[in-house]
Amino acid sequence: MEVPVIDCDPAKRSDSEVARDIDAALRSVGFMAVRNLGVSPARIRELFETARQFFEGSDELKQRCAYAAASENFGYQGLGQESLDPSRPADLKETFTMRNLLAEPVGADRWPSHEFSESVSIFFREALAAAQRLQRLLALALEMPSNYFVDLHNGENITLRLLHYPAVPPSMVSAEQMGAGAHTDYGMLTLLFQDAVGGLQVQSENGEWHDVPPRPDAIVINSGDLLERWSNGRYRSTWHRVLPQEQSVERYSVALFVDPDSDTLVEALASCLADGESASFPPITAGEHVQAKIEATHHA
Numbered sequence: 001m002e003v004p005v006i007d008c009d010p011a012k013r014s015d016s017e018v019a020r021d022i023d024a025a026l027r028s029v030g031f032m033a034v035r036n037l038g039v040s041p042a043r044i045r046e047l048f049e050t051a052r053q054f055f056e057g058s059d060e061l062k063q064r065c066a067y068a069a070a071s072e073n074f075g076y077q078g079l080g081q082e083s084l085d086p087s088r089p090a091d092l093k094e095t096f097t098m099r100n101l102l103a104e105p106v107g108a109d110r111w112p113s114h115e116f117s118e119s120v121s122i123f124f125r126e127a128l129a130a131a132q133r134l135q136r137l138l139a140l141a142l143e144m145p146s147n148y149f150v151d152l153h154n155g156e157n158i159t160l161r162l163l164h165y166p167a168v169p170p171s172m173v174s175a176e177q178m179g180a181g182a183h184t185d186y187g188m189l190t191l192l193f194q195d196a197v198g199g200l201q202v203q204s205e206n207g208e209w210h211d212v213p214p215r216p217d218a219i220v221i222n223s224g225d226l227l228e229r230w231s232n233g234r235y236r237s238t239w240h241r242v243l244p245q246e247q248s249v250e251r252y253s254v255a256l257f258v259d260p261d262s263d264t265l266v267e268a269l270a271s272c273l274a275d276g277e278s279a280s281f282p283p284i285t286a287g288e289h290v291q292a293k294i295e296a297t298h299h300a
């Protein structure tokens, strides 16, 4: 199973061509590698530098910014504090999670520094604009009004997350322990920026795992549970995981989870149901679904 590469350059390709490619990718794999979506390589480099400085920094600073509660979904979590697959040993990663960050969800004392919050805010705006472009292309593919999805994502559940997978000696990795355990993402779309190290894998329908090789010029994008529900299963919420870094190389990645506002009732769109076909999933509010998942996977 290969992750399709899609060029989104508006100077080269029409919206309807790109929408058709996105539709095909999310139907078959649920993942795609997207080029020319408008997030500048310099911005991505700056953000990775911000992440590196933070994760290499002191424990004291990390603890001052510690994750306080799933209801807030903000702050630093160390190794062992999350199991994306709750049936397996905890993930070998540390993270800094920021939900609804432009709304200043926590006081200045919970941020590592002013420079850090500036850097992530600048990146967030640029990445969100890219996500909104994708949401409009998906509305086109699903025959919905252009801003249908954009208008249901005002930030409440949109979450930027910095991830660091430290190098761990093989003797410290227990059987079946992952960098990030097997899971599907919870919301509409995830934009994933990764360094050159690799380790991300997606599962095909026959249960085999396939590497998603990092491409320096592309953003990995996948459909989540709520898009699967909206599209009545046309778009897949594909299982994925990250292998532990046992080769003495650490890995960094950044995810933007584009999840709908809590009150959004997510149910199959009429355009995704054939005449007389009934929905495969019961309606659910985005808040109920996303929050239950976060609570089931966080330990502290």
Ligand SMILES: O=C(O)CCC(=O)C(=O)O
Pocket (backbone or CB within 6 Å): 163, 180, 185, 192, 194, 200, 240, 241, 242, 253, 254, 255
């Ligand atoms: O770090 C990665 O490559 C993927 C992380 C991921 O799947 C997630 O945090 O949901």
Ligand SMILES: [Fe+2]
Pocket (backbone or CB within 6 Å): 183, 184, 185, 190, 240
């Ligand atoms: Fe994920």
